Amino acid sequence: MKQCLVVDDSSVIRKVARRILEDMNFEITEAEDGQQALDECRKTMPDAILLDWNMPVMDGLEFLTSLRVEEGGENPIVVFCTTENDVAHIARAIRAGANEYIMKPFDREIVEAKFQEVGLI
Amino acid sequence: MTPSEFEFLKNFLKTKSGLVLSNDKQYLVESRLQPIARSSKLETLSAVIQTLQRGGNRALETDVIEAMTTNESFFFRDKTPFDHFKDTMLPSLLESRATRRQIKIWCAAASTGQEPYSLGICLKEQASKMAGWRTRILGTDLSQEVLEKAKAGLYSQFEVQRGLPIQMLLKYFEQQGEMWQINPDMRAMVEWRKFNLLDSFTSLGEFDIIFCRNVLIYFDQATKSEILGRLAKSVPDDGFLVLGAAETVVGLTDAFKPVPGKRGLFQKKQAAQASAGSGTSPRLAAVAGMRR
Numbered sequence: 009m010k011q012c013l014v015v016d017d018s019s020v021i022r023k024v025a026r027r028i029l030e031d032m033n034f035e036i037t038e039a040e041d042g043q044q045a046l047d048e049c050r051k052t053m054p055d056a057i058l059l060d061w062n063m064p065v066m067d068g069l070e071f072l073t074s075l076r077v078e079e080g081g082e083n084p085i086v087v088f089c090t091t092e093n094d095v096a097h098i099a100r101a102i103r104a105g106a107n108e109y110i111m112k113p114f115d116r117e118i119v120e121a122k123f124q125e126v127g128l129i
Numbered sequence: 130m131t132p133s134e135f136e137f138l139k140n141f142l143k144t145k146s147g148l149v150l151s152n153d154k155q156y157l158v159e160s161r162l163q164p165i166a167r168s169s170k171l172e173t174l175s176a177v178i179q180t181l182q183r184g185g186n187r188a189l190e191t192d193v194i195e196a197m198t199t200n201e202s203f204f205f206r207d208k209t210p211f212d213h214f215k216d217t218m219l220p221s222l223l224e225s226r227a228t229r230r231q232i233k234i235w236c237a238a239a240s241t242g243q244e245p246y247s248l249g250i251c252l253k254e255q256a257s258k259m260a261g262w263r264t265r266i267l268g269t270d271l272s273q274e275v276l277e278k279a280k281a282g283l284y285s286q287f288e289v290q291r292g293l294p295i296q297m298l299l300k301y302f303e304q305q306g307e308m309w310q311i312n313p314d315m316r317a318m319v320e321w322r323k324f325n326l327l328d329s330f331t332s333l334g335e336f337d338i339i340f341c342r343n344v345l346i347y348f349d350q351a352t353k354s355e356i357l358g359r360l361a362k363s364v365p366d367d368g369f370l371v372l373g374a375a376e377t378v379v380g381l382t383d384a385f386k387p388v389p390g391k392r393g394l395f396q397k398k399q400a401a402q403a404s405a406g407s408g409t410s411p412r413l414a415a416v417a418g419m420r421r
Contacts, residue, residue, distance in 0.1 A: 093286060095304055098295060109295040111286050118290045121203075125294050 009035045010128065011052070015045040015068065016060040016089070021112075025058055025089070028116050032129055042066025046074055053080045056128050058119075059106075061090035061097070069104055076105045085126050089114060130159055134178045138193075141181060145194055156274035160240070161196040163271055165189070167327070168349050202240045203291035205247045210342070210371050213394045214251055218369045222337055223258060225367050231263045235336040235363070237326060238344035239268030242279025242319070243288075246311055248340070249318040250301055267333065269324035276321045282311035326356055330363045339364055342393075343373035350381065357382040361397060370395040 012034040014025045026036045037054065039045035041063040048054075057075075061068040068088065075081040085107045090097075093111040101109055108122045123129045130138075138158060139150045150158065159174065166177050169189055180186050181193065205211050222232050236245045245268040252264055270276050289298055289309045302309040324333070326344065339360055345353045360370060361384035370385055372378070372393050378385045385395040 095299060098299060102295065102299070111290060114290070115287075118287070121291050124208075125292075 009033060010055040011035045011037065012056040012058060013037050013039060013045060013048055013054040013084075014058045015039045015042065015063070015071070016058075017041055017063040018060075021060070021089075025119070028119050029058070031116075032120065032123065042068060042071030042074075045071050046078075049075060049078065049081065049084070054084050056123070057084050057086045058089050058110075059086055061088060061092050061101075069100065072101070072104045072106060085128055087122055087126065130155060130174055130178075134175065137178060137182060142194065142197055145190065150197075156272060156278070158197065160270065160272035160275050162193060164344075164348065165192045165196055168192075168352070202243045203288065204243045204293035204297075206243065206292060206342075207374050207393075208292075209374070210340070210393055211247060211251055213371070213391050214248060214338075215255065217388070217391060217394065218338055219251075219255060219258075221367070221369075223262075226337070230261055231265070232338070233334070233336045234264070234266045234338045235333065235340070236266065236268045237324075237339060237341040237360075239270045239276070239279055239321070241275050241284075241288075242268060242282060242321075243284075243292075244268075244340060244342070245279070245319045246282065246315060247292075249315050250297055252318070253301070253315070264318070266319045267322060267336075268319050269322045269333075271323070271325055273323050276323055279319075280316070280321050282316045283308050284310075327352070330359050333363065335365060336363055336368065337365070338369045338371070340371045342371060343376070345372070345376060354381045358384055361385060364397065366397045368396070 010033070012029050014022050014029070014036055015038075016022050016025070017040050022038050026038070029036055034056070037048055037052075039048050043066040045057070045059070046066070059068045059072065068090065072086055075084070075086070082105075086105065087108040087110060088101045088106045089110040089112060091112045098109050107126045110118055110122055120129065135155055135158065142150060162174055162177060166172055166174050169177065169192065171177050171180060177189065177193070180189055219232075226232060234248060236248070239245050245266050248266055252259065268276070268279060270279070283305065285308060289302065298309065301315055302311055341360060345356060348356065357378060361382065364370060369388075372395065374393050376393070378387070378395060384397060386398050388394040388396055
């Protein structure tokens, strides 16, 4: 079973994402901010990370930048999932090493399409 | 369609199928239900709605629900046909059309434009192999309304997230407020025309590739056969026909044969056998040669 880390400061979003991803046969771990996510990754590197941008303590972009220089941190497939929906933000995320990008609001179909796009399902 | 007819359909679909139609979906209803009006011999949408209102026509109810609950069009829908396009159809045509240097493609159910634009994106991505080539993509649909949307190339955030990789969004689209618009040079690649598949194809000319996905399902068997027969006259022997993933030509026509191992891809009878032979891997071909 593939593991997906869901990183979002909203418990509602984490719950919705968990439900969708569990139906897609992922084992889910959760983190509320970038720092917690980094701690999780140091314990076990997940196969996929669904990543919010704006979070307290450490935001998504800072987390991604730190993750990519961790040992094994180049492996997880990172899909941003954020309300930031302008070209500049998307381009920054891709440059920082994001594999795909979901603009909120999202639904099941979008998550499936994007995860398929990056070869996770 | 009158507002009260649309309102009835909204309630009908919600009760019968749970499908919730927003008020901007009138074009979708019209384009999806027009084929049913024809195939049920009721001719007009109003007649279909009146029949539904009277009740008791279970077959018609099912047809309407099925038509409306089919997935909306999205970019690179089903993926496989676009892989066939890049890996099978284009290489074959780049070879066979090397003198003429022209490829003509027809999307026979272009809807809101995602399929023709996806093919346009594939062609742009192959630009290095296609220097000096002319390509023509024709997108036709029964509904003028969907064609207007297709022509504008303006899509919602939801629409651009279904099937379109983020890199392609950045490369080929521009953000317009809450919407995303495909770039002018991409829009210029496709020519749009309102067209009914029941009409003669002769005015359209010949095509190397015809995409005719998920539209024959709206017609009865006899009409399907008839359309497939005429499609065969619109492609040369080495051209290609692409049908929807669940569609087949079995029992409908002898003019097309499935290309082995390529789901949804068809060629005229002889060409399909020939390309199946040439598609054999070199090693297997060598083994076959030794046996001979």
